[in-house]
Amino acid sequence: MRTAMLLGLPVLACASPPVSPPDAAIADAAAGRDQIPPDAAGPGVQSFERPCGSFRLRITVLDDAVVRFHYLHRSEEQPERGWFLDLSGFSGPSALAIDDTPARLHLTTAALAVEVAGPACAVTIQDRQSNVLWDDGGAFTADQASGAVQISRALRPGERLYGLGEKTGASDRRGRRLTLWSSDPVWTDPRGRYAPDTDPLYQSHPFLLSLDGGRATGSFLFNTFRSFFDLGATASDRLSLGAEGGDLDHFFFFGPAPVDVIERYTRVTGRLPLPPLWTLGYHQSRWSYAPASRLEDVANQFRQRGLPCDGLWLDIDYMRGFRSFTWDPTGFPDPAALVARLEAAGFKLTAIIDPGIKRDPGAGYAVYDDGVSGHHFARAADGTPFVGTVWPGDALFPDFTRAATRGFWGAHVAGLADIGVRGLWIDMNEPTSWTPTGIPLDVRFDGDGLAATHAEVHNAYALLMARATYEGALARWPDRRPFVLTRAGFAGIQRWAAVWTGDVESTWEHLALVPAMLAGLGVSGVPFVGSDVGGFSGGPSRELFGRWFELGAFSPFFRTHVATGTPAQEPWAFGAEVEALAQRALALRYRLLPYLYTAFEEAARLGTPILRPLWLAHPSDDGAAGHDDEFFFGPALLFAPVLTPQVTTRPVYLPPGVFYDFYGGAAVVGPTTIQASAPLGRSPLYVRAGSVVPMQDPLHYVGEMPLATLYLDVFPGPPGTAGASALYEDDGATLGYQRGLFARTPIALTTDPAGVTIDLGPRAGAFVPPPRAIELRIHGLAESPTGATVDGAAADLSYDPGTRTARLRLADGAAARRLVVRYDAATLPAARTVQVSLQVALPPATPPGPIYVATSARAWDPAGLALTRSPDGTRASGQLAVPEGALVLYKYTRGTWPTVEVDGGSCGELPNRQLEAVWGESGSLARSDTATAWRDRCP
Ligand code: MIG
Numbered sequence: 001m002r003t004a005m006l007l008g009l010p011v012l013a014c015a016s017p018p019v020s021p022p023d024a025a026i027a028d029a030a031a032g033r034d035q036i037p038p039d040a041a042g043p044g045v046q047s048f049e050r051p052c053g054s055f056r057l058r059i060t061v062l063d064d065a066v067v068r069f070h071y072l073h074r075s076e077e078q079p080e081r082g083w084f085l086d087l088s089g090f091s092g093p094s095a096l097a098i099d100d101t102p103a104r105l106h107l108t109t110a111a112l113a114v115e116v117a118g119p120a121c122a123v124t125i126q127d128r129q130s131n132v133l134w135d136d137g138g139a140f141t142a143d144q145a146s147g148a149v150q151i152s153r154a155l156r157p158g159e160r161l162y163g164l165g166e167k168t169g170a171s172d173r174r175g176r177r178l179t180l181w182s183s184d185p186v187w188t189d190p191r192g193r194y195a196p197d198t199d200p201l202y203q204s205h206p207f208l209l210s211l212d213g214g215r216a217t218g219s220f221l222f223n224t225f226r227s228f229f230d231l232g233a234t235a236s237d238r239l240s241l242g243a244e245g246g247d248l249d250h251f252f253f254f255g256p257a258p259v260d261v262i263e264r265y266t267r268v269t270g271r272l273p274l275p276p277l278w279t280l281g282y283h284q285s286r287w288s289y290a291p292a293s294r295l296e297d298v299a300n301q302f303r304q305r306g307l308p309c310d311g312l313w314l315d316i317d318y319m320r321g322f323r324s325f326t327w328d329p330t331g332f333p334d335p336a337a338l339v340a341r342l343e344a345a346g347f348k349l350t351a352i353i354d355p356g357i358k359r360d361p362g363a364g365y366a367v368y369d370d371g372v373s374g375h376h377f378a379r380a381a382d383g384t385p386f387v388g389t390v391w392p393g394d395a396l397f398p399d400f401t402r403a404a405t406r407g408f409w410g411a412h413v414a415g416l417a418d419i420g421v422r423g424l425w426i427d428m429n430e431p432t433s434w435t436p437t438g439i440p441l442d443v444r445f446d447g448d449g450l451a452a453t454h455a456e457v458h459n460a461y462a463l464l465m466a467r468a469t470y471e472g473a474l475a476r477w478p479d480r481r482p483f484v485l486t487r488a489g490f491a492g493i494q495r496w497a498a499v500w501t502g503d504v505e506s507t508w509e510h511l512a513l514v515p516a517m518l519a520g521l522g523v524s525g526v527p528f529v530g531s532d533v534g535g536f537s538g539g540p541s542r543e544l545f546g547r548w549f550e551l552g553a554f555s556p557f558f559r560t561h562v563a564t565g566t567p568a569q570e571p572w573a574f575g576a577e578v579e580a581l582a583q584r585a586l587a588l589r590y591r592l593l594p595y596l597y598t599a600f601e602e603a604a605r606l607g608t609p610i611l612r613p614l615w616l617a618h619p620s621d622d623g624a625a626g627h628d629d630e631f632f633f634g635p636a637l638l639f640a641p642v643l644t645p646q647v648t649t650r651p652v653y654l655p656p657g658v659f660y661d662f663y664g665g666a667a668v669v670g671p672t673t674i675q676a677s678a679p680l681g682r683s684p685l686y687v688r689a690g691s692v693v694p695m696q697d698p699l700h701y702v703g704e705m706p707l708a709t710l711y712l713d714v715f716p717g718p719p720g721t722a723g724a725s726a727l728y729e730d731d732g733a734t735l736g737y738q739r740g741l742f743a744r745t746p747i748a749l750t751t752d753p754a755g756v757t758i759d760l761g762p763r764a765g766a767f768v769p770p771p772r773a774i775e776l777r778i779h780g781l782a783e784s785p786t787g788a789t790v791d792g793a794a795a796d797l798s799y800d801p802g803t804r805t806a807r808l809r810l811a812d813g814a815a816a817r818r819l820v821v822r823y824d825a826a827t828l829p830a831a832r833t834v835q836v837s838l839q840v841a842l843p844p845a846t847p848p849g850p851i852y853v854a855t856s857a858r859a860w861d862p863a864g865l866a867l868t869r870s871p872d873g874t875r876a877s878g879q880l881a882v883p884e885g886a887l888v889l890y891k892y893t894r895g896t897w898p899t900v901e902v903d904g905g906s907c908g909e910l911p912n913r914q915l916e917a918v919w920g921e922s923g924s925l926a927r928s929d930t931a932t933a934w935r936d937r938c939p
Contacts, residue, residue: 044091044092044093045060045061045062045063045087045090045091045092046060046061046092046093046096047059047060047061048060048061048098048100048105048107050105050116050121052119052120052121052138052140053119053120054073054142055071055072055073055121055140055142056071056072057069057070057071057072057116057121057123057140058070058072059105059107059114059116061092061093061096061107061109061114062087062090062092062251063090063091063092063093063094063109063264064093064094064095064109064110064111064112065109065111065112065253065254065255065260065264066090066251066252066253066254066264066267066268067107067112067114067125067251067252068249068250068251068252069123069248069249069250069251069252070247070248070249070250071140071142071149071151071247071248071249071250072247073140073142073149073247073248074247078246078247079450081224081447081450081452081460083401083460083463083464083467084222084269084460084463084490084491084492085222085268085269085492086268086270087268089267090267093109093110094109094110095109095110096108096109103117103118104116104117104118105117110128111127111128111254112125112126112127112128112133112254113125113126113127113128113130118138119138120137120138120139120140121138121140122136122137122138122139123135123136123138124136125217125252125254127215127254127256131213131215132156133215133217133252133254134153134217134252135153135154136151136152136153136154137153137154139151139152139153139240140248142248146244147244147245147246148242148243148244148245149223149242149243149245149246149247149248150240150241150242150243150248151240151241151242151248151250152230152238152239152240152241153238153239153240154237154238154239155174155231155232155236155237155238155239156212157237158212158213159174159210159211159212160172160174160210160211160212160615160625161173161174161208161209161210161231161232161239162208162209162210162211162258162520162523162613162615163205163207163208163209163218163520163523163524164178164180164205164206164207164208164229164520164524165203165204165205165207165489165491165520165521165524165526166201166202166203166205166499166501166517166520166521167199167201167517167520168196168197168198168199168201168513168516168517169196169197169513169516170516170626170628171516171519171520171523171613171628172625172626173208173229173231174231174232175231175232175233175236176231176233177228177229177230177231177233177234178199178200178228178229178231179199179200179226179227179228180200180204180205180206180226180227180228180229180459181200181204181226181227181458181459182200182201182202182203182204182430182431182458182459182461182462182488182489182490183200183201183202183430183432184202184428184430184432184487184502184503185198185201185502185503186503187432187434187438188200188438193505194502194503194504194505194510196509196510196513201501201502202430202462202487202488202489202501202502203488203489203490203493203499203521203526204224204227204459204488204489204490204491205489205490205491205521205524205525205526206220206221206222206223206227206229206241206243206491207219207220207221207265207269207491207524207525208220208229208231208239208241209258209261209262209523209524211258211615211619214256214619214620215255215256216254216255216256216257216258216260216261216619217252217253217254217255217261218251218252218253218254218255218261218262218264218265219241219250219251219252219253220250220251220253220265220268220269220491221241221242221243221248221249221250222249222250222251222491223243223245223246223247223248223249224246224456224457224458224459224460224490225243225244225245225246225455225456225459226243226244226245226455226458226459227241227242227243227244227459228240228241228242228243229241244455245455245456246456251265251268253265255619257619258523258615258616258619259606259608259616262523262525262606262607262608262609263606263607263608265524265525265607266494266525266606266607267607269491269492269494269495269525270492270494270495270525271494271495271525271603271604271605271606271607272494272495272498272526272527272528272600272603272604273481273495273604273735274481274600274601274604274730274737275481275483275498275528275600276348276422276480276481276483276732276733277593277597277702277703277732277733278310278311278348278422278701278702278703278732279310279311279423279483279498279528279557280556280558280593280596280597280600280702281308281309281310281311281558281589281590281593281701281702282308282309282310282311282552282558282559282586282589283309283310283311283312283313283350283557283558283559283560284298284302284309284311284312284313284559284560284570285311285312285313285315285350285559285560285561285562286313286315286560286561286562286564286569287315287316287317287561287562287563287564288314288315288316288317288318288564289312289313289314289315290314290315290317290318290328290331290332291328291330291331291332292331292332292333292335292338295312295314295338295342296338296341296342298312298570299312299342299345299347300345301570301572302347302700303345303346303700305572305579305583306583306700307571307572307579307582307583307586307700308586308587308589308590308698308699308700308701309347309586309700309701310346310347310348310701310702311347311348311349311350311423311559312342312347312348312349312350313349313350313351313352313423313425313559313561314349314350314351314352315352315564316352316354316391316427317331317564318331318332318351318352321358321392322354322358322390322391322392322393323357323358323360323365323367323368323392324353324354324355324356324357324367324412325353325367325412325413325415325416326365326367335419335420335421336419336420339419339420339421340420343420346700346701346702346703346704347701348422348423349420349421349422349423350421350422350423350424350425350483350485351416351421351423351424351425352425352426352427353413353416353424353425353426353427353469354390354391354426354427354428354429355397355398355400355426355428355429355431355461355465356388356390356391356392356395356396356397356428356431356433357371357377357392357395357396357397357398358392358393358394358395359387359392359393359394359395359396360392367412368396370408371396371398371408372385372396374404374405374408376398376399376402376404376405376408376409377396377397377398377399378396378397378398378399378439378443378444378445378454378457379399379443379444380440380442380443380444381440381442381443381444383444386439386440386443388431388433388434388435388439389433389434389435390428390432390433390434391428395433397431397433397439397443397461398465398468399445399446400461400464400465400467400468401445401446401447401448401452401457401460401464402445402446402447402448403448405446405468406464406467406468406471407468409465409468409469409472410468410469410471410472410473410475411472411475412472413468413469413472413473413476414472414473414475414476417472417473417476417477418476422483423483423484423485424469424473424482424483424484424485425484425485425486426462426465426466426469426484426485426486426487426497427486427487428487429461429462429465429466429486429487429488430458430461430462430487430488431458431461431462431488439454439458440454441453441454441455441458442454442455445457459490460490461488462486462487462488462489462490462493463489463490463492463493463496465486466484466486466489466493466496466497467495467496469482469484469496469497470482470484470495470496470497478735479734479735479736480733480734480735481733481734481735483498484496484497484498485497485498485499485500485557486498486499487499487500487502489526491524491525492525493526494525494526494527494528498528498529498530498556498557499521499526499528499529499557500529500530500531500532500557500559500561501514501517501518501529501530501531501532502532502536503532503536503537503563504531504532504535504536504537505535505536505537505538506534506535506536506537506538506539506540506544506562506566507535507538507544508544508643508644508645510535511535511544511547511548511551511643512629512643512644514531514551514555515551515611515628515629515630515631515641515643516613516628517531518530518531518555518556518611518631519609519611519612519613519616519628519631522556522609522610522611522612522613523609523613523616525607527556527600527603527607527608527609527610527611528556528557528600528603528610529555529556529557529611530552530555530556530557530558530559531548531551531552531555532559532560532561532562533545533548533549533551533552533558533559533560533561534548534549534560534561534562534569535548535562536561536562536563537563537566538566539562539566539567539569540569541645542574542575542577542578543645543646543680544645545569545574545578546574546577546578546581546582546680546681547641547642547643547680547683549571549578549581549582549585550581550585550641550642550681550682550683551641551643551683552585553585553586553588553589554611554631554633554637554639554641554685555611556596556600556610556611558589571583571586577680577681580681581680581681584681584682585681586698587698590696590698590699591695591696591697591698592637592693592695593696593702594694594695594696594710594727594729595634595636595637595693595694595695596610596633596634597728597729597732598634598694598726598727598728599633599634599635601728601742601744602635602726602728610633610634611631611632611633612631612632612633612634612635613627613628613631613632614627614630614631614632614638614653614655616632617632617635617655618655618656621655621656621671623653623655623671624653624655627653629641629643630652630653632688635688635691635725636687636688636691636692636693636715636725637662637685637686637687637688637693638652638654638659638685638686638687638688639683639684639685640652640676640678640683640684640685640686641683642678642680642683647678648677648678648679648680648887648889648914649675649676649677649678649887650675650676650678650683650684651673651674651675651676652673652674652675652676652684652686653670653671653672653673654668654670654671654672654673654674654686655670655671656670656671657669657670657688657689657690657717658670658688658689658690658717658718658721658828659686659687659688659689660686660687660689660715660779660780660829661676661684661685661686661831661885662685662686662687663682663685663885663918664831664884664885664918664919665779665780665803665804665805665829665884665919666829666830666831666832666884666885667689667780667828667829667830668686669828677885677886677887677916678887679887679914679916682916687713687715687779688715688723689715689716689717689718689721689723689780690715690716690717690721690722690723690749690751691715691723691725691749692712692713692714692715692723692725692727692747692749692758693712693713693715693725694710694711694712694713694727695710695711695712695713696709696710696711697709702732703732706770706771706772707770707772708772708773709772709773709774709775710727710769710772710773710774710775710812711774711775711776711777712727712747712758712760712774712775712776712777713777713779714749714756714758714776714777714778714779715779715780716749716751716756716778716779716780716825717749717751718751718825718826718828719751719752719753719825719826720751720752721750721751722748722749722750722751723748723749724746724747724748724749725746725747725748725749726744726745726746726747727743727744727745727747728742728743728744728745729742729743729744729745729767729769730742730743730765730767731767736767737767740765740766741765741766741767742764742765742766742767743763743764743765743766743767743768743769743814744763744764744765745760745761745762745763745764746759746761746764747759747760751825752825753824753825753826754822754823754824754825755785755820755821755822755823755825756778756820756821756823756825757818757819757820758776758818758819758820758821759816759817759818759819760816760817760818760819761813761814761815761816761817762814762815762816763814763815768814769812771812772812773809773810773811773812774809774810774811774812775807775808775809775810776807776808776809776810776819777805777806777807778805778806778807778808778821779803779804779805780804780828780829781799781804781805781806781823781829782804782823782824782827782828782829782830783823783824783827784799784801784806784823785797785799785806785821785822785823786822786823787821787822788806788808788819788820788821788822789819789820790808790810790817790818790819791817791818792818795808795819796808796809797821801922802919802920802921802922802923803919804829806821806823808821831883831884831885832883832884832919832923833881833882833883833884833923834881834882834883834884834917834918834919834920834923834924834925835879835880835881835923835924835925836879836880836881836882836888836915836917836924836925836926836927837877837878837879837924837925837926837927838853838867838877838878838879838880838927838929839875839876839877839926839927839928839929840867840875840876840877840892840928840929840930840931841874841875841928841929841930841931842873842874842875842876842931843904843931843932843933843934843937845937846873846894846934846937847894847937848869848873849894849895850866850867850869850894850895851866851867851869851876851892851893851894852864852865852866852867852892852893852894852895853865853867853878853880853890853891853892853893854890854891854892854893854897854900855880855888855889855890855891856888856889856890856912857880857882857886857888857890862893862895862896862897862899862900863893863895863896865878865880866878876892882915882917883917884917884918884919884923885916885917885918886916886917887914887915887916887917888914888915888916888917889912889913889914890912890913890914890915891910891912891913892929892931894934897935898935898936899934899935899936900934900935901931901932901933901934901935902932902933902934902935902938903932903933904932904933904939905932907933907935907938907939909935913929915927
């Protein structure tokens with residue numbers, strides 16, 4: 001009999017003894033086992049069972065805020081699959097009050113009150129302030145004939161519903177009914193395409209996050225059968241979820257903050273291990289760079305043009321006839337030598353492998369031969385290997401539910417790793433077979449002795465394939481971080497692979513889907529995500545590629561990829577303007593790597609997404625809901641990508657707080673919506689005041705050279721505000737960080753009226769970063785500071801009024817240090833006015849009389865600004881005052897639209913001239929133009 005004290009309450013009666021926790025030895029042995037018993041939770045976890053008529057309900061209190069509700073409706077309890085869960089991170093509630101009577105079971109933890117009442121075992125969950133979080137009224141049902149199970153609960157009026165991984169459409173999924181059945185839309189959507197409303201897609205994440213009045217809860221349906229979430233579609237006030245087979249096994253999580261729900265959910269399904277640092281750089285791919293010389297040409301172009309790039313990718317044409325783990329001997333005669341040449345230039349190679357193994361008897365294809373003799377393939381109902389159709393024609397599907405098969409697969413992966421292939425790209429693993437009805441549901445899998453059918457395995461197939469692939473690479477290089485990219489996946493895929501959003505189309509409509517898709521994956525525990533930059537099918541316009549590239553630079557995974565038979569999609573294929581845009585975006589991405597890597601470490605430790613929707617960071621701000629077209633990238637940066645054509649500004653919602661315009665430096669006080677300048681190549685970017693952003697100088701690839709300086713870009717808030725930031729570092733390549741070889745430097749900022757105090761360190765962990773200097777760049781200073789100290793001793797700093805930044809250099813070190821910079825912190829920098837000197841050379845024979853500028857800055861009045869003609873009449877000049885950071889469009893006129901300047905050759909209307917009002921030298925900017933003809937005086 002268990003008893004407990006809770007918040008001083010007397011211990012309540014406990015009528016039936018709880019089921020005893022599992023043998024701790026099982027949990028201890030779990031590491032390295034092929035099957036981790038899902039119930040192998042730590043000590044202190046308590047389970048209770050209630051009879052509920054035709055079923056039993058097992059309630060397991062994993063900790064104060066995590067409770068599992070497992071409905072046991074079958075006559076015999078089914079063995080649990082250990083492919084996914086690891087509950088060893090739970091050690092039970094800090095305290096538990098139990099009131100167990102025949103009428104009801106009442107459990108109270110420090111965070112929750114759970115009641116299971118009545119003959120149908122109705123579940124009600126409240127927080128300790130009596131807010132109802134779950135109320136199902138006993139709605140569990142199991143259909144004995146079909147095996148389908150479901151439960152439903154009341155939806156509350158203001159409740160918003162997020163998660164479910166990779167879904168298109170609004171990130172608040174309320175009002176929709178969504179399905180989880182991993183699918184390649186090109187084959188499964190009746191329209192034969194990846195439409196903006198296609199459902200389901202490749203990934204299956206039965207995890208829902210509800211946000212209501214600032215309180216977040218989560219629900220994970222631990223079930224791999226085809227499942228559904230009806231989020232108020234059938235009845236607007238009812239949420240139902242269920243599956244076509246298996247058990248209704250529901251994990252409930254309380255926050256109250258959404259990030260806490262994600263932290264708890266990823267304690268169940270796992271978190272990403274830190275990826276190799278180079279994978280955070282830029283990747284260039286296409287279907288296909290083949291033969292090898294074509295890939296090497298791309299590599300050379302990157303280096304010749306000075307465009308940063310780390311990853312190059314091989315799609316299916318490097319193989320011999322689409323046989324996984326082979327190389328086309330003609331196109332790729334010497335893969336090891338190819339890898340060596342690429343590596344010498346700083347490129348790492350990733351190669352695709354597909355699960356469908358060519359049926360190739362008697363041909364010496366070892367993967368097929370050994371696969372058959374080792375019983376490694378899934379079987380049709382009659383017991384013979386199931387044969388589907390994919391790229392190689394007739395193909396067999398490895399049974400990744402079986403440990404021996406994962407080992408077999410892993411050994412082949414090790415062969416690729418041996419050649420020097422650094423990344424494995426796993427595709428078609430929904431799994432997709434082009435047979436008209438896909439893979440029959442009765443295809444059999446071994447399940448490590450617990451036989452399963454395709455109906456149960458389908459959604460988990462890619463996860464198990466990712467695991468086998470990851471483990472194979474790790475087995476070959478036990479101290480090298482593997483890198484796997486997968487298309488399909490299930491809850492927990494982040495433990496083994498990064499995810500991309502598949503075959504998005506090269507359209508503005510698809511570009512606009514991407515931010516919410518990436519956010520949905522992040523909220524569902526998958527932080528390392530990206531989309532094919534430029535889109536996969538089609539061929540983007542210059543502008544679409546440029547905008548997609550800008551978004552790619554602020555996606556956790558940043559790769560350009562495109563289908564076969566499409567035009568070139570390298571950054572230089574779209575002309576000089578887009579190449580320059582790519583150069584700037586890449587430079588910024590590489591400068592931000594220390595910051596981004598720190599965000600990855602937070603994701604690895606806590607599950608926090610890297611790309612964070614506004615509501616996640618500001619759950620109590622109702623205004624933050626619905627802005628799917630902007631997001632935080634890590635804790636400090638707010639990025640607002642342009643997702644529509646032909647715009648040069650866009651609205652940006654800034655949540656409560658102070659935000660600095662990353663480019664102009666002006667402070668903006670939220671909550672507010674501003675119309676931000678957003679010319680092609682410069683989508684709006686803001687920094688949250690109170691943050692410190694660690695940065696470095698740009699590189700052409702990770703590890704190109706030692707970095708002389710680490711920058712800490714400091715963005716102080718107004719007086720009385722504080723902020724906590726961090727810098728995380730390690731070797732970026734090995735698993736040493738898991739053994740303590742990391743360096744984490746906390747950075748605290750506090751601002752008072754007399755300036756800012758920056759507390760740096762002490763550094764935790766045993767990793768010693770390579771020698772470098774530290775340069776602090778304190779932004780947002782309207783005037784030069786009056787002084788600075790480091791640990792009380794006066795320190796030198798310099799101040800640049802143009803960027804309103806003070807710089808201060810420090811020697812590196814692990815010890816704690818306190819820096820104080822004194823200035824009048826009450827004055828936040830406002831946007832300034834830039835004086836633009838315009839000068840225009842006029843066409844010969846321009847009639848005498850004034851010359852004007854028609855400009856967006858003056859409501860397009862054709863005589864908006866009068867210029868002064870030079871004495872000889874050949875030129876005109878004048879001053880235009882423009883707010884800092886703005887983009888100004890303009891044309892020259894002689895005072896009316898019929899006299900506007902036109903193209904001297906064609907006599908057609910000119911595109912608008914543009915200028916960006918960057919501060920420049922003391923707030924002035926000079927621009928010289930040449931006008932070639934007037935509309936009323938064409939040559
Ligand atoms: O049936 O390997 O999503 O990225 O280029 C298409 C060829 C197979 C689909 C992947 C795509 C890849 C392509 N693959």
